Amino acid sequence: MKLTVIGSGYVGLVTGVCLADTGNDVVGLDSDVAKVDALSRGECVIFEPGLGEILRANMKAGRLRFISDKSSAIRQSDVIFIAVGTPPRSDGSPDLTAIHAVGDDIAAHADQPKIVVIKSTVPVGTGDDLQARLDQKSRVKCSVVNNPEFLKEGSAVSDFQKPDRVIIGAEDAEAAAVVAELHEPFIRNQRPVHTMTRAAAEMTKYAANSCLATRISFINQIANMCDALGIDVNDVRRGIGSDSRIGFQFLYPGAGYGGSCFPKDVQGLIHVARKAGVQPDLLESVHQVNFRQRQVLFRKISKRFEGKLKGLSVAIWGVSFKPRTDDIREAPAVVLIEQLLEAGISVRAHDPEALDNLRALFGDRIAYSPSAYPTLDGADALAICTEWNEFRSPDFEEMRKRMRKPIIFDGRNLYSLQTMRKQGFEYYGIGRSAGLA
Numbered sequence: 001m002k003l004t005v006i007g008s009g010y011v012g013l014v015t016g017v018c019l020a021d022t023g024n025d026v027v028g029l030d031s032d033v034a035k036v037d038a039l040s041r042g043e044c045v046i047f048e049p050g051l052g053e054i055l056r057a058n059m060k061a062g063r064l065r066f067i068s069d070k071s072s073a074i075r076q077s078d079v080i081f082i083a084v085g086t087p088p089r090s091d092g093s094p095d096l097t098a099i100h101a102v103g104d105d106i107a108a109h110a111d112q113p114k115i116v117v118i119k120s121t122v123p124v125g126t127g128d129d130l131q132a133r134l135d136q137k138s139r140v141k142c143s144v145v146n147n148p149e150f151l152k153e154g155s156a157v158s159d160f161q162k163p164d165r166v167i168i169g170a171e172d173a174e175a176a177a178v179v180a181e182l183h184e185p186f187i188r189n190q191r192p193v194h195t196m197t198r199a200a201a202e203m204t205k206y207a208a209n210s211c212l213a214t215r216i217s218f219i220n221q222i223a224n225m226c227d228a229l230g231i232d233v234n235d236v237r238r239g240i241g242s243d244s245r246i247g248f249q250f251l252y253p254g255a256g257y258g259g260s261c262f263p264k265d266v267q268g269l270i271h272v273a274r275k276a277g278v279q280p281d282l283l284e285s286v287h288q289v290n291f292r293q294r295q296v297l298f299r300k301i302s303k304r305f306e307g308k309l310k311g312l313s314v315a316i317w318g319v320s321f322k323p324r325t326d327d328i329r330e331a332p333a334v335v336l337i338e339q340l341l342e343a344g345i346s347v348r349a350h351d352p353e354a355l356d357n358l359r360a361l362f363g364d365r366i367a368y369s370p371s372a373y374p375t376l377d378g379a380d381a382l383a384i385c386t387e388w389n390e391f392r393s394p395d396f397e398e399m400r401k402r403m404r405k406p407i408i409f410d411g412r413n414l415y416s417l418q419t420m421r422k423q424g425f426e427y428y429g430i431g432r433s434a435g436l437a
């Protein structure tokens with residue numbers, strides 16, 4: 001099929017590349033000309049394992065190209081995927097400006113019937129609104145379908161190629177069948193395709209992310225109690241996770257969830273609830289718990305140093321919101337760095353992939369280290385914010401030698417308490433540091 005994917009970010013790029021890889025003819029359209037130029041040179045503009053290789057192979061095979069000319073991108077395809085951003089406004093409601101702009105572009109340039117697939121995460125009613133807008137403005141028939149994306153940054157390619165399920169929200173059965181056909185190569189392992197209304201699909205995506213965020217806030221609240229009560233939350237996590245009704249996924253306490261999805265989508269669903277006249281008490285709490293949790297490392301640092309923070313030097317390992325991505329949007333590390341700087345603490349950070357994005361945000365306000373150990377030179381403490389594999393079994397002796405004080409604030413609970421004692425570190429994890437709640 002001839003496809004256009006509008007928006008070449010984390011979702012659009014993976015979508016376009018994977019659909020080209022199954023033999024479709026794909027054009028990636030983006031309003032960011034520099035991004036289009038880089039992609040056209042075969043440069044993968046984001047760090048995502050495996051993506052660059054498939055991108056270049058499909059460009060070489062002539063199935064994938066990138067352009068910034070809306071008119072030709074829209075005219076030449078049968079199916080148009082929308083994967084533009086839907087960032088939160090200051091009140092937490094999703095900003096749909098890019099979705100509406102793309103809708104108007106499609107209406108202006110479509111010269112034959114189109115299937116318009118919304119991949120972006122959007123509030124309930126957005127698909128119906130876009131359908132009405134296109135019915136009114138377009139010269140040709142456009143069928144709007146909602147096909148939410150569940151990929152996780154860091155394993156986006158394999159998530160897209162082996163989805164747990166495919167959700168298709170459509171009022172038009174023919175359009176739904178075309179979208180299902182596009183997914184056929186990815187669901188050969190009997191994964192289900194759930195077809196439903198557009199509104200139900202929109203709600204499914206918000207509900208899925210909010211459910212996972214709820215589990216994280218839940219275990220974080222339990223962890224904070226464990227800190228206060230002198231319990232190791234890992235014992236509790238193992239105790240509840242091995243209950244098959246509960247399981248272990250998304251039950252890891254930490255410095256709060258971040259990224260471009262969970263914080264935004266929980267707030268987005270809060271707005272959906274309010275608009276529907278439903279009081280979103282649970283979701284508001286999930287959001288509040290997370291807001292406080294992203295400050296947990298700073299609170300522990302402040303308490304340990306009894307508020308005498310000015311002039312201290314703190315090393316940070318890991319700044320991306322999770323491992324195997326360079327994405328620092330809403331990352332707990334960014335919140336911590338802001339707080340450290342405000343308190344007069346100097347910061348040196350290391351991340352295997354996200355330093356360029358961090359530099360774009362903080363410039364010369366902090367120092368950067370391309371490798372892990374030099375980050376520690378002369379540091380009064382180390383704060384770990386992302387569980388990259390390279391931090392899991394470090395050379396503790398080397399670390400101790402480089403640091404002014406052997407103190408670790410571990411926002412990802414990477415090390416055993418026993419190892420830390422044996423290695424001579426003062427160690428504060430999340431839900432495992434009796435007395436330092």
Ligand SMILES: NC(=O)c1ccc[n+]([C@@H]2O[C@H](COP(=O)([O-])OP(=O)(O)OC[C@H]3O[C@@H](n4cnc5c(N)ncnc54)[C@H](O)[C@@H]3O)[C@@H](O)[C@H]2O)c1
Nearest residue numbers: 007008009010011030031032083084085086098120121149
């Ligand atoms: N990142 C994820 O892990 C993830 C997972 C599932 C769903 N989503 C959802 O997918 C959507 C996109 O997320 P993302 O992380 O890929 O965003 P992103 O910011 O990485 O990419 C969005 C892209 O759209 C482009 N764009 C914006 N307006 C445009 C316009 N009018 N015309 C053409 N291009 C335009 C931008 O230049 C950018 O390249 C969001 O709604 C997000 O919630 C994201």
